Amino acid sequence: MAFLKRLLLGEQGLLVIFVIAFAVVSVFVPSFLTERNMLGLFQSVVTIGIVSCTMMFCLASRDFDLSVGSIVAFTGMVAVMASNASGSIVIGLIAALACGTFVGFVNGAIIAKLKINALITTLATMQIVRGLALISSDGRAVGINDPGFYQLALSRFLGIPTPIWIMVALFCVFGFVLNRSVFGRNTLAIGGNPEASRLAGVNVDGMRIWIFTIQGLVCAVAGILLASRITSGQPNAATGLELSAISACVLGGVSLAGGRAAMTGVIVGVLILGIAENAMNLLNIQAFYQYLVRGLILLLAVLLDNVRSTGLGRK
Amino acid sequence: MADFLSFSHISKTYPGVKALSDVSFGVGKGSVHGLIGENGAGKSTLIRILSGDTAADDGEISVDGVAQHFGSTRDAFAAGVVVVHQELQLVPELTVAENLRLGRFPNRAGVIDFRSLKDEVNRRLKEIGLTVDADTKVSRLSLGERQMIEIAKAIMLDARVIALDEPTSSLSSQESEVLFRLIGELRAAGKVIIYISHRLDEIFRLCDGCTVLRDGKLAAHHPMMSDVTRESLVAEMVGREISDIWGWRGRPAGEVRLKVEAMSGARLPRPIDFEARAGEILGFFGLVGSGRSELMRLVYGADPRRSGKVSIDGVESSGTNPRRSIREGLVLCSEDRKFDGIVQGLSVAENIVISARRHFSPFGLLSLRREADTAADFIKQLRIRTPSAKQDIVNLSGGNQQKVLLARWLAESGVKVLIVDEPTRGIDVGAKAEIYELLYHLAEKGLAIVVVSSELPEVMGISDRVIVMCEGRIAARYERAEFNEHAILASALPDRTAGEPNKKAS
Numbered sequence: 001m002a003f004l005k006r007l008l009l010g011e012q013g014l015l016v017i018f019v020i021a022f023a024v025v026s027v028f029v030p031s032f033l034t035e036r037n038m039l040g041l042f043q044s045v046v047t048i049g050i051v052s053c054t055m056m057f058c059l060a061s062r063d064f065d066l067s068v069g070s071i072v073a074f075t076g077m078v079a080v081m082a083s084n085a086s087g088s089i090v091i092g093l094i095a096a097l098a099c100g101t102f103v104g105f106v107n108g109a110i111i112a113k114l115k116i117n118a119l120i121t122t123l124a125t126m127q128i129v130r131g132l133a134l135i136s137s138d139g140r141a142v143g144i145n146d147p148g149f150y151q152l153a154l155s156r157f158l159g160i161p162t163p164i165w166i167m168v169a170l171f172c173v174f175g176f177v178l179n180r181s182v183f184g185r186n187t188l189a190i191g192g193n194p195e196a197s198r199l200a201g202v203n204v205d206g207m208r209i210w211i212f213t214i215q216g217l218v219c220a221v222a223g224i225l226l227a228s229r230i231t232s233g234q235p236n237a238a239t240g241l242e243l244s245a246i247s248a249c250v251l252g253g254v255s256l257a258g259g260r261a262a263m264t265g266v267i268v269g270v271l272i273l274g275i276a277e278n279a280m281n282l283l284n285i286q287a288f289y290q291y292l293v294r295g296l297i298l299l300l301a302v303l304l305d306n307v308r309s310t311g312l313g314r315k
Numbered sequence: 316m317a318d319f320l321s322f323s324h325i326s327k328t329y330p331g332v333k334a335l336s337d338v339s340f341g342v343g344k345g346s347v348h349g350l351i352g353e354n355g356a357g358k359s360t361l362i363r364i365l366s367g368d369t370a371a372d373d374g375e376i377s378v379d380g381v382a383q384h385f386g387s388t389r390d391a392f393a394a395g396v397v398v399v400h401q402e403l404q405l406v407p408e409l410t411v412a413e414n415l416r417l418g419r420f421p422n423r424a425g426v427i428d429f430r431s432l433k434d435e436v437n438r439r440l441k442e443i444g445l446t447v448d449a450d451t452k453v454s455r456l457s458l459g460e461r462q463m464i465e466i467a468k469a470i471m472l473d474a475r476v477i478a479l480d481e482p483t484s485s486l487s488s489q490e491s492e493v494l495f496r497l498i499g500e501l502r503a504a505g506k507v508i509i510y511i512s513h514r515l516d517e518i519f520r521l522c523d524g525c526t527v528l529r530d531g532k533l534a535a536h537h538p539m540m541s542d543v544t545r546e547s548l549v550a551e552m553v554g555r556e557i558s559d560i561w562g563w564r565g566r567p568a569g570e571v572r573l574k575v576e577a578m579s580g581a582r583l584p585r586p587i588d589f590e591a592r593a594g595e596i597l598g599f600f601g602l603v604g605s606g607r608s609e610l611m612r613l614v615y616g617a618d619p620r621r622s623g624k625v626s627i628d629g630v631e632s633s634g635t636n637p638r639r640s641i642r643e644g645l646v647l648c649s650e651d652r653k654f655d656g657i658v659q660g661l662s663v664a665e666n667i668v669i670s671a672r673r674h675f676s677p678f679g680l681l682s683l684r685r686e687a688d689t690a691a692d693f694i695k696q697l698r699i700r701t702p703s704a705k706q707d708i709v710n711l712s713g714g715n716q717q718k719v720l721l722a723r724w725l726a727e728s729g730v731k732v733l734i735v736d737e738p739t740r741g742i743d744v745g746a747k748a749e750i751y752e753l754l755y756h757l758a759e760k761g762l763a764i765v766v767v768s769s770e771l772p773e774v775m776g777i778s779d780r781v782i783v784m785c786e787g788r789i790a791a792r793y794e795r796a797e798f799n800e801h802a803i804l805a806s807a808l809p810d811r812t813a814g815e816p817n818k819k820a821s
Contacts, residue, residue: 182672182679188661189669195655199617200723201641201670259660 018268025279045274046163048244050222053174054215055245056266061211062191062258063118069241070129071219075100076227077133084145097220104216108209133235142233153228163225175263191258248273251301319344320476320507324374327360333531334360340526340536347508349518349525353552353743357531358511362478366398367391395475399465407454412436414453415468459490478509487603515545527551553745560748561776569593572763573732578623580613585788591763598778599767601807606787607767608650611734615647616640627731644731646724656720657708664690664704666719671726693722714746736767751777783807
């Protein structure tokens, strides 16, 4: 019993729970542990996984970004429309990446330079950008003319779809940036104590602008892959993505008060959300229950984290 | 006489640290009892146990002969025990009255009865001699007034035991006087006051007895102060004799390294000039609110300037933000370690290298090895007491945190001017001496060092030259040969000519 307690409440508690949950689901849910389903599972978490990478930086620096879902939809839209208009997929992709980066930069500049609260700023841009997506498409889905665009999501490398590779690559890149770069450590420093970081010579304003700009760029990547997978630009795509991404980060032990983050935790958080959804699909549970279950998982994870912190004598 | 408050065999262990072991002593009714010891000696832990914030592993506290088991601060309140913490626990945007009755508003069916609230609070404030209106927002009060409100809160809870943790650390001397008078009245009313302070003169002045903790153990318990001297207390605190904690030694001053001209900002409207030389320790003395810290923040570029320029080694600095100042060799250790010094949640090592790492991080990639070496080097060199370089900095004592902050700037290679604001606030005697020694050493290496302090003995003890500030301007300058406690203090006091006894301290 004491052993179990130590295992669950230790640093790797979340990982242990994840492994247990994975094992239980594998045994009890038929056709869960098949290659086909596994690839499906990973593909279903690509969007949230990619966005969670940079959401982690945002939260770690004590900020917040609610505009990610809108940026994903908008950039997907831009990619499709620009490709259709120019006849070149490359131009479409560049346009989408540029738009995502620009929105992110605007977020960051307003938050850092005009000192407007991140929650309010991104709440505003979330609506503005969603509005842009709706206006540009007149509220309807826009189909893709060039079938080459589907290949982004359909193509495989070593039998695994490209989007999964991209997600894994981003996990690696941002894990490395967080732990091994000045940028990553400064992010955590800003989250830990912004004023102390500024006096210690950290370019706090510059860092915040970069974090949001990169967030915008990464959202554009997610938006392009999503548009390719659903073979169209959907102005209403990715609604609620911001909360899923934040949930995944919090599940993974990222502190909303800033200063604490780990890439492995976020990956596990993303997978837990993915597995819950996947298992329920396989069991033919009505989709409405998934909201309930996701909320409960989030609450349990935060409670566990709380028990763990108090257990360690931290406040 | 039976003790009103007694601690018996209190022990408490944190992971890796034995914070308290077998501490027992008692305090009689109607007395002020000092609790002293170096940082990390266990005072804070003892107070947290007394406040119900944390539970002892062993031993018990009894009040008026009744053994207490505090599960929360509420339990402690119920037993009449209230702790006034160093960091005040007031809600700035609420009024004095609301703060005083927070959680216990007089109400009818949930609707607050503001009239009776205000009347009651005004009456109680008057009783304890406070000239603050119940309707004032706490954010508009001075630190001293807020401290008094905290104590008023304790009184309104019908506290029988009040513990004050470093109550004067951010008060001016006039404000302290008001506090001391109030403590005297509380003692006369039969309360037990536990008074924690690093300022031994206050202990001698206020306390009937005192207890010294060292390394979590009871080092000495004096029911009466008559058999105690300052030297014996210091010896009990550190476990060794310290004769002259300043250890001043002079050195020839060189060229002007720092030249500040016509510096002014929003909170310091009148332009100020001063300069500091290589190898010199320049002391800045002034009361709280005299503008010392504001001036230093302007020089460092931490706050926006209205006018003024800074030259380092004769070259005009472009340092209008901390990052640029650091690059040009001007650094600042700020006044408030917790607020804008340490980065909570990061390790000791990360706190040391946060600025210097840019020198050894090619393309923004960390060199973990260089960072670990740098940190280990300074931990050893400055004798920073930490279980490991990976320890979260919040777990270190104040003195060790301060050393980490100094190490942060020592790790920067090209520092020419070091400004240290309140280098030893809340730090124990042993660590103080180490920090002074470090400053001398840096001065000998040719740095210009500016030390800001509100402790006159410290300023006089370590500085080669002193500038006194008063109400946002430079009031006087003294060379070491001219140092005179009375003269320096007199020039720091506002309104030396106009004697307005009713003027509110602010």
